[in-house]
Amino acid sequence: MSENPLERTVVAALYQFAPLPDCADLREPLLRVAADAGVCGTLLLAPEGINGTIAGSRAGIDAVLAHLRADPRFAALEHKESWALAQPFNRLKVKLKAEIVTMGVPDIDPTASVGTYVDPQDWNALISDPDVLVIDTRNDYEVEIGQFAGAENPETTSFREFPQYVDQALAGQQKRKVAMYCTGGIRCEKSTALLRQQGFEQVFHLRGGILKYLETVPEEQSLWQGECFVFDERVAVRHGLELGSYDQCYGCRYPVSDADKQAPEYEPGVSCARCFDALTDAERAGRRERHKQVLLAKARGQRHVGNTQAPKADEAGRV
Secondary structure, three states, X not given: OOOOOOOOEEEEEEEEEOOOOOHHHHHHHHHHHHHXXXXXXXXXXXXXXXXXXXXXXXXXXXXXXXXXXXXXXXXXXXXXXXXXXOOOOOOXXXXXXXXXXXXXXXXXXXXXXXXXXXXXXXXXXXXXXXXXXXXXXXXXXXXXOEEEOOOEOOOOOOHHHHHHXXXXXXXXXXXXXXXXXXXXXXXXXXXXXXXHHOOOOEXXXXXXXXXXXXXXXXXXXOOEEEOXXXXXXXXXXXXXXXXXXXXXXXXXXXXXXXXXXXOOOOXXXXXXXXXXXXOOHHHHHHHHHHHHHHHHHHHOOOOOXXXXXXXXXXXXXXX
């Protein structure tokens, strides 16, 4: 974004693959520092590294990043920043996981072998090559609201399904040049490592992901179409990381456009056309009550702590 007013909330997306056999010991100190700094969001710790998105004041974010980078394994930790007019997360969570982005394939090690990084300013030339297979490694509801022109959609609902897509759709194509991208880069670390493990020789991925591309490539030169889904209450962002136009169905937690809201199945806080038929009357009643409590809390100037209105995701945030 072009502005950085003091009243805006800093949103920091970060990840790094690094051997963390002591990840459980890192949790409480990190949680304490982030809580003392007034930061909200989710951070995941696993034996393979760290991943997450947090939001707070400039000083608060800097305090958490300084704490992380004091560990030599995170000394080179990079993060991507954007801005929100209000805190986009309801609470702070530091979780221990088996993987920081769940693929479910053993022995995938992005610290040992990944694809070739391509900077945003060089990405257009690569994906404009007709011999390059461009693959969007995100899930179907993300691809639905935006993607690079001509990219292949694996039509996955979870990153766990990506290895099956590779086995079925890319079998025998190890000589082909493949370019992959995701929101902020983390899924491509694993997806390119997977392809390299399977013998693909020319594998590329967008450094910093879609978010870095939208931040640095001028809109008039962009090959991006639509908006980029993000895993917080902003729902989507556009070029310059400006707030997008999508809202969210807080029933199924999928993005909804203004046109989607005109469907008779859409009820704020309850359902949209995607999830309406799957709900029982009791579930609708429960969602209506939850939404009522959210609105009451908002009217009091409070945040409804139980209002976990973010989609279940393979990434803790937009990384």
